[in-house]
Amino acid sequence: MSGSLHDAFLDELRDAFDAEKQITRALPRVAKAASSPQLRAAFEQHIQETKAQVERLTRVFESLGEKPRGKHCDGMAGILEEAKSALEEETEDATMDALLIASAQRVEHYEMAAYGTLVAWAEAMGHDEAARLLRETLDEEKATDEKLTAIAEGGINRDAASSSTDDESEAEEAQAEPQGRSATGGRRATGTGASGRTVAAATTRGGGRSTSRSTTSRTSARGAKATGARKR
């Protein structure tokens, strides 16, 4: 590879091609894990869209006179790996839905970044057909992201927040702070004590992870307390 923008563009296209294929393999399991019919329907719709996006990318390659091929996308593999651990959490239905949305939004944001770059580069190099096709996909990813936010804020975050305040006391959460500070640093900035609100806010920003992490830190804080082995 000669290091031109065109080569970098092809490289990014191959990355996106592989990422979309990884997503088509992962999404059915995510859809199945969703309890909210609205959320499940959103995932199912995006499975179809994602398959069409793979097709669209083959047309992008063709418009450039290139053979469609993928190159392993480590970034997407990592995001999907994390999503898989979310699927393994034992949680209330609403919390699981919040976790699924959090994982899915990481996927969408990664895609939005990738397609945003691809569109801009295609335009800069005058690949008009490629730019047009890539923009269609970018718009679908954005719409999916917005739909997921709407579903989360339309009730799932609230339900998840109230199911977590049922069985997890805020006091325990506060105790977990020293240990959990790095993992949950973001939420502390938002958190003002009304734990339902905190979880809801965090979940919108992909806080499913904070939610699952805080379970871990809570446990370890407890463990640390029992043995008196506190850091500092």
Ligand code: FE
């Ligand atoms: Fe996609």
Ligand code: FE
């Ligand atoms: Fe997507």
